[in-house]
Amino acid sequence: MKISISQVQAKGLRCPDIDIDLYDQSSGKAVNLIQMPNGTGKTTIISLIKAILSRSVESWKPSDIREYKNKESTSDSGEFKLKLIIQKSDEDEEINASIALKFDFVNSAVEQLYFNKDGLTNVWPFPTELIPYFQEDCVNLFVFMGDKADQLLTQDTGDALTPVKTFFGLTSIEDLNNSIEDLYKRKVSTRGNQTFNSSESNLRQKLELWMNREKSLVITYKDIKNTEKEKRIELENLKEEHKKLFEAAGLQTQVAGLEKDIQKNTTDISNKNLQIMDVMRDPFSFSDSIQSDIKILKNTLDDLDLPGTSRSFFDRWLPISETCFCGEHLTDSKKEIFKKNIESFLTDDDINVIENIKNEAESVFEISPSSELETLFEELSGLINKKKSLELQKRRLEIELTEISGSNSEEILKRRDDLVKELNTLDLKMGIIESKKPIRTYKPFDEPKACKSVSDCKEIVLHLSDELSALSGKKVYADSKKVLSKIITKTLTNSLKELQNSLVKSTNEKLESFLGDREKIEVLSINKNLQLGQNNQEQAQGSGAQNAIAIYSFATSILERAEANFPLIVDHPVTALDNLSREKLGEKITEITHQFIGFLIDTERQVFLDSLERSADINYVTIFRNWPGNINLYEALTDEEKQKCSDSTNACLSYRKDFFHHSDMGTADV
Amino acid sequence: MFKINRDASNWQANLLKSKDGPFKTQMDLYYLYFMTGIGLNLDTNFPNMSSQMSDLTSSYPSAFSASIRYKIAGLFLYRDMLNNNLPIDNKEIIKKQIESKLSKEDGNTFLTPEAVNQMNIYAFNGFEYLKNKYTSAPSNEYIFLTIFYNDVMPHLFKGS
Numbered sequence: 001m002k003i004s005i006s007q008v009q010a011k012g013l014r015c016p017d018i019d020i021d022l023y024d025q026s027s028g029k030a031v032n033l034i035q036m037p038n039g040t041g042k043t044t045i046i047s048l049i050k051a052i053l054s055r056s057v058e059s060w061k062p063s064d065i066r067e068y069k070n071k072e073s074t075s076d077s078g079e080f081k082l083k084l085i086i087q088k089s090d091e092d093e094e095i096n097a098s099i100a101l102k103f104d105f106v107n108s109a110v111e112q113l114y115f116n117k118d119g120l121t122n123v124w125p126f127p128t129e130l131i132p133y134f135q136e137d138c139v140n141l142f143v144f145m146g147d148k149a150d151q152l153l154t155q156d157t158g159d160a161l162t163p164v165k166t167f168f169g170l171t172s173i174e175d176l177n178n179s180i181e182d183l184y185k186r187k188v189s190t191r192g193n194q195t196f197n198s199s200e201s202n203l204r205q206k207l208e209l210w211m212n213r214e215k216s217l218v219i220t221y222k223d224i225k226n227t228e229k230e231k232r233i234e235l236e237n238l239k240e241e242h243k244k245l246f247e248a249a250g251l252q253t254q255v256a257g258l259e260k261d262i263q264k265n266t267t268d269i270s271n272k273n274l275q276i277m278d279v280m281r282d283p284f285s286f287s288d289s290i291q292s293d294i295k296i297l298k299n300t301l302d303d304l305d306l307p308g309t310s311r312s313f314f315d316r317w318l319p320i321s322e323t324c325f326c327g328e329h330l331t332d333s334k335k336e337i338f339k340k341n342i343e344s345f346l347t348d349d350d351i352n353v354i355e356n357i358k359n360e361a362e363s364v365f366e367i368s369p370s371s372e373l374e375t376l377f378e379e380l381s382g383l384i385n386k387k388k389s390l391e392l393q394k395r396r397l398e399i400e401l402t403e404i405s406g407s408n409s410e411e412i413l414k415r416r417d418d419l420v421k422e423l424n425t426l427d428l429k430m431g432i433i434e435s436k437k438p439i440r441t442y443k444p445f446d447e448p449k450a451c452k453s454v455s456d457c458k459e460i461v462l463h464l465s466d467e468l469s470a471l472s473g474k475k476v477y478a479d480s481k482k483v484l485s486k487i488i489t490k491t492l493t494n495s496l497k498e499l500q501n502s503l504v505k506s507t508n509e510k511l512e513s514f515l516g517d518r519e520k521i522e523v524l525s526i527n528k529n530l531q532l533g534q535n536n537q538e539q540a541q542g543s544g545a546q547n548a549i550a551i552y553s554f555a556t557s558i559l560e561r562a563e564a565n566f567p568l569i570v571d572h573p574v575t576a577l578d579n580l581s582r583e584k585l586g587e588k589i590t591e592i593t594h595q596f597i598g599f600l601i602d603t604e605r606q607v608f609l610d611s612l613e614r615s616a617d618i619n620y621v622t623i624f625r626n627w628p629g630n631i632n633l634y635e636a637l638t639d640e641e642k643q644k645c646s647d648s649t650n651a652c653l654s655y656r657k658d659f660f661h662h663s664d665m666g667t668a669d670v
Numbered sequence: 671m672f673k674i675n676r677d678a679s680n681w682q683a684n685l686l687k688s689k690d691g692p693f694k695t696q697m698d699l700y701y702l703y704f705m706t707g708i709g710l711n712l713d714t715n716f717p718n719m720s721s722q723m724s725d726l727t728s729s730y731p732s733a734f735s736a737s738i739r740y741k742i743a744g745l746f747l748y749r750d751m752l753n754n755n756l757p758i759d760n761k762e763i764i765k766k767q768i769e770s771k772l773s774k775e776d777g778n779t780f781l782t783p784e785a786v787n788q789m790n791i792y793a794f795n796g797f798e799y800l801k802n803k804y805t806s807a808p809s810n811e812y813i814f815l816t817i818f819y820n821d822v823m824p825h826l827f828k829g830s
Contacts, residue, residue, distance in 0.1 A: 281698070286827060287826060290745060290827050296748070296758065350769060380815070428687075431683060431686075437725070
């Protein structure tokens with residue numbers, strides 16, 4: 001099934017009032033490039049597209065809704081509409097339908113409306129198979145905002161398994177497992193009218209307390225997660241705002257260069273830490289005195305010549321033998337002498353361990369791991385000094401910015417630092433709730449409040465439920481639940497494994513065809529992140545183009561396999577790429593997807609457009625606000641475009657290639 | 671069973687936050703606490719010490735290769751004898767120490783449960799030492815490693 005966006009309309013919102021026509025492969029224009037000056041409302045448009053496709057407006061708070069109001073406008077309402085074209089297969093007819101968000105700013109309310117070819121409808125106007133894909137975890141796969149793309153490649157922040165699980169329904173199976181557990185716990189803990197003996201009654205009471213604890217921890221966890229999500233969004237917005245201030249002050253190039261250096265330095269420090277710990281795990285690396293100790297130990301063991309290898313032979317031989325090796329009869333007294341001597345031997349097992357320790361000790365005579373450690377720490381110290389110097393340079397630029405742009409910048413920085421601290425605290429709290437300990441640590445399970453971990457709590461509730469079911473004659477529930485859970489877990493594990501393997505394969509096939517041998521890179525595994533590498537050797541990331549193409553290939557592999565080909569919608573598609581990567585991506589983009597919608601600023605045109613134009617027919621869209629600051633842009637419009645511009649309340653739009661190419665939009669449109 | 675000082679969990683939280691960080695598991699930190707404890711001969715065992723420890727793991731994680739595990743076992747055997755003023759050239763005593771500390775049965779640690787308990791005591795005290803040494807819980811890995819290398823390691827394994 002192919003899903004394309006044919007039109008985006010906005011009115012009365014924070015973004016300009018616009019009506020943008022978009023195209024897909026069937027029209028020969030698979031690439032849509034929307035160019036808007038910074039501050040025009042690009043992010044607003046993308047987040048509204050996301051909101052519609054993920055049907056997330058239901059969870060919006062009044063403050064979220066008010067955020068979309070056009071502050072310049074006196075209107076109390078607004079509308080955002082997406083027209084979609086769905087084609088189930090080449091043989092089927094196209095389905096044209098729309099989804100709109102109707103904003104009521106007086107009541108801070110928003111309503112999601114559906115339209116089919118006959119107009120407003122109460123029913124879902126698209127094929128029902130699409131319903132499961134209209135949710136945030138799916139939409140995050142094909143709408144790329146900010147550094148979401150790079151996050152997929154990073155172990156720390158990656159979330160590559162979520163779209164895999166969501167697109168293929170594994171999340172629902174996980175939910176089923178949870179529902180079965182909940183049902184089981186309820187069944188076992190239900191009191192009914194029965195009377196219980198004291199031990200059963202105690203256990204029941206204990207279980208209830210732990211179930212309540214579990215509920216409360218789950219709520220706390222969700223709250224923390226939500227707060228964390230909100231703060232991360234706020235932080236991203238602040239960073240964006242700060243970036244714009246740097247741009248306005250003409251310091252952006254310096255800051256970008258500095259940030260790149262800081263990023264590289266952070267990676268270098270992280271790699272050095274890994275190398276150091278790798279060496280430190282060898283206890284001989286700790287000091288020269290350990291190396292002397294080990295030499296003494298080895299020499300001592302050699303000198304002592306502790307017998308051992310034949311002890312097991314004598315242990316077996318002695319009780320059954322009548323004759324000694326010398327031919328004499330083995331009397332009991334002789335046997336006693338043998339026995340005493342044998343006891344001074346080490347066992348085979350001990351000798352085995354000692355031999356291995358001696359072998360390891362040999363290595364100390366050859367290399368000195370402590371000097372390796374010394375070199376590594378010298379290198380780390382150099383990197384830390386560089387880090388300090390880079391941070392100082394950045395701080396100086398921030399001070400310069402404050403001098404130029406006033407207190408606004410300082411406030412942003414202060415709030416940013418506060419947010420980082422708050423996020424660290426939240427991360428720590430989440431870490432504790434997500435942590436795991438053996439449940440025996442909590443025995444005898446008298447203090448539910450001592451448990452801070454959701455999964456430990458769940459495990460204890462299940463454990464107590466099992467105990468109670470055995471005690472109350474409800475073991476059949478426990479057995480049934482175990483069998484069902486086992487089947488579901490196995491199904492989940494196998495399905496996920498199969499999907500991971502098949503997606504690695506299809507992503508790599510795409511990568512090979514897009515990149516060829518020259519820039520060869522592979523996805524080695526799909527777990528929390530997409531692990532890139534070559535010949536089974538992991539590498540942190542590839543070049544800019546390799547990263548982008550790997551992520552798009554992964555996204556389209558999922559979409560194709562799920563038979564739900566959504567468009568790729570990308571904010572700033574090439575802003576982080578060097579010229580070579582821009583060229584490469586431009587050449588390949590039409591092969592990756594049937595509809596590409598890229599939101600960019602004019603500085604991204606360089607090189608990217610040249611290579612794109614060699615391989616694709618492009619739908620060029622330029623949007624800017626209709627106000628005096630943009631008079632030069634306005635003057636360059638055709639009469640017809642000017643007419644349409646005056647029809648709109650606040651925006652001008654041009655589909656002309658030459659306009660797109662030559663418009664200077666470097667200054668923030670604010 | 672390796673056991674760790676209960677206070678360690680919060681204190682070391684920042685060090686285990688990053689998946690790209692050098693400390694892959696709590697065992698990496700336990701190991702540094704142990705090396706600190708044995709290196710400074712901190713073998714004091716006090717009543718209820720075990721109630722202030724929590725279970726960590728029964729075996730080393732994969733980052734600790736067999737070669738490293740043998741080295742730790744050898745170092746422990748030798749250093750613990752020194753810490754207890756046992757002569758290292760007495761055949762009988764060494765044999766007894768080997769029998770009470772080393773074990774092929776546990777193919778992971780190569781140590782007897784008694785020896786692992788002794789390691790836990792060193793690690794417990796090593797952690798306490800570090801906690802007092804660092805003015806506050808370390809905020810990131812490189813700060814921890816640098817202080818450990820510059821201020822702690824030079825004092826370890828002195829006087830054999």
